[in-house]
Amino acid sequence: MKLYLHYLSIHLRSQMQYKTSFFLTVLGQFVGSFTFLLSILFLMDRFHTIKGFTTAQVLLCFGTVLMAFSIAECFFRGFDSFAGTISQGQFDRILLRPRSEVLLTLCSKAELSRIGRFAQAALVFAYAIPNSGVDWTWDKILTLAFMVLSGVALFSGLFVIYAAICFFTTEGLEFMNIFTDGGREFGSYPIAVYGERVLKIFTYVVPLALVQYYPFLYLVGQAEAWWYALTPLAAWIFLLPCALLWKVGLRHYKSTGS
């Protein structure tokens, strides 16, 4: 942990060497998700509800997923951009250090400009939390926090899978975007709007619905049973197969270049 903080401070210092670039990137992050927010707002303005959910409720969903994603992307960027780490030979250097390669990959990048997206998510929460018609009792506040944290775990796990695949292909696999970027974008609406089958995929294959949809039903009062609030646990269990795949991939690592 101390090592991670040390890395973080160096990342911060070296990114602050390029202040304009940093702030432009923050701005870019913000505008990027802002246009997406706008499109949700315009669509909801036109149709008022989707599958019975109101605008504020959809925004609550959007905020949860966006916040989880931005945190995961900020801290787990090392896995997300792993293809580059391998092709530039930086992973060789990681293997030359007497520390866990997972830890050092985690440390290798921290994209602090993701704060642009994070800020957006916070603003959306500021609007959606009071307007979503949820009666904010302690258990619901905890549930929301749990949803965000589990979302971070889920997206991180997906990044790890993405990185592990790079061991085999050297290039990243674009298909994983469906679950990472796609998860962020399509997770902006409660997963059930896509119909029963998609809901099943996002429940049993990639547990996004367990993080975003079932506990959300509990929040807005459509599901009474308390265990709906605990379904995000699945995201933490999901990390196990991700770690396993990473271990398998590591054995296949072929260093590149001279």
Place this chain on the structure above:
Amino acid sequence: MTTVHGKSNHTGILRKYCTYFRIRFTSGLQYRAAAMAGVATQFAWGFLTVLLYKAFWEADPDAFPMGIAQVTSYMWLRQAFLAMFNSWTVDGSILSDITGGNIAYELVRPLDIYALWFTKNFSMRAANVTLRFLPVLIVAAVVPAPYGMSLPAGVPAALGFLVTMILGAFVTCALIMFIYIFTFFTMQPLGVRMVFNAVTDFCGGNLVPLPFLPPALAAILEYTPFAAMQNVPFRIYSGHIAGWDILRHMGMQVMWLAVLVLLGALLMKKALKRAVIQGG
């Protein structure tokens, strides 16, 4: 005599760019695994989008500004031709050449940099889209009725689609050129690119088809270069733009293409001069 000479010289230049296009195009075709993954991604992405719009349609069919079949076709076309019209594919080597100062080597060559980079971009996109569009379209055509893709709305629609597609592709490339030009001035490619992507995606109808935006906003956006990209061909295909409107939009595309290329070439010249003075 002079004219003949001038002409042959001209075709010589064109051939240079054609050769360049061919080389880049073939090398782009090598990325098979990436393309396969891309096709799968774009198909899944398209499917989810179609499902989303169906959910909206169920919520309030009267508020729908286009037919559901038209929206579906629009979305599948968007996915099939994403590699051509997206705003985020840029040539990283060009950007690093600019920021790293390697641009000097490019200046040594007897080629016009604007035309060269334009060709580079276009060939890269053409190769990507060639690998990807057919599988997506075929699968989209096979998918059953409410989710699948329909045929073009008629012969004029089909022809108009083809012409405006090519024009739209050129407009896209001409717009992308501005990313490189901005990079000359800011030297910070990432932030500029992100803002640029966000604005282009939104105004160009990549996030949401323009008719779904509030009418006043949509009406303004129709007159921007962003609307001259994918917005036109995709709506012509499904018959949402028909009759004389097709020609009107085509005219807009030609106009924007001319404006963007001229402006881009001019700015580029300025930027290069600056780079040379700075000792780039």
Place this chain on the structure above:
Amino acid sequence: MCYNKIPFAPLTGERPGAKSSDQTAGGYRLCFRFQSCRNPKHVRCFRAVYVYLYGTDFVLSETKRGYFLFMIEMHHISKTFRVARRNAGMREAVKALFRREYTEIRALNDVSFTIGDGEMVGYIGPNGAGKSSTIKVMSGILHPDMDEGTCVIDDRIPWKQRKEHVRNIGVVFGQRSQLWWDVPVLDSYELIRDIYQIDTTVYKRNLDELTECLHLSEILRTPVRQLSLGQRMRCEIGASLLHDPRILFLDEPTIGLDAVSKIAVRDFIRRRNREHGTTVILTTHDMQDIEALTERILLIGKGRILLDGSLQELKSRHSGVRKITVSHSGGETAAELAEQLPEGIVCTENQPGQSSFAVDTTRLGVSEAIGILSGKLEITDLSVAGATAEELVVSLYEEFAI
């Protein structure tokens, strides 16, 4: 001491565990390692076996710990890569869409050698010969093919006990940096201190020493991007030594450096080896590095170790080699000539109007060689000299056809 004289007799079949089936060098090696590790008496036997089996007569320095004779032992290591083949042309590109052909590349082919504690070894070979792959295997980055072969470094198997192993080694890649581009060198060093969990007082001591030896005091507070290549390389080497490694791998450490920086780097490496007994493995294309630093060279080509010997030995072996440099005009170019040359003379350098030849005087007299050359070329000027290390290597490459 001459270990050749130690009789081999007590070692056959008498020792428990050394079955007669263990006929391979690796087999003997393993059973003796097992028995002899902590006992100096066994160490001596162990050494004798080695000398017998490998027939080398270089004398190993006594180590500080006294237990490990060989810092690095590689036995029958192979590494195969599977690479997708891509052909040029539109048709091939389309074809590759559907079927992709793979070629197996044997980067390392049955590589065996041993390196003693405190030795400095130059590892040479042309590009793509397997130098870097060997370094990567030895530093635990690559798993070699596992069908046979062992690699034990300081009593550990690099890729199995990676973390313990890398704590003991320092690696410098001449073409890559381990320093942070945008922050002062010292910040990178402090991060490395935390990564290796170096004790503060030890870190302070090492840093002071390295600062002094590498003349870093002026540049430690500068961001790396503002350093010259020579300054950066000194910082890189410093970064690799902060944790007191016993082995230092240098992969082309002098590449691209100017003469002054090269000499500074060489001096430092020599000093480090002398004062700390650090084992150094150096890959390079610069034969001056080899001449300045190493007694022993390993030549690798096409994944095989072709030669293992001292530079001196190599030189004496080629002492009969003379270099003839010829200026000539018109007529036949030397490239065509090269194929028609008789045994004992090879073309080492070939430019229009000027060529160099290496003549093996044991097979061909110098005057005969000049006669042959003047028969084929219109010579305008000529000089004869003994071979430099550069030329030795070229003639070695020629000899092994790599």
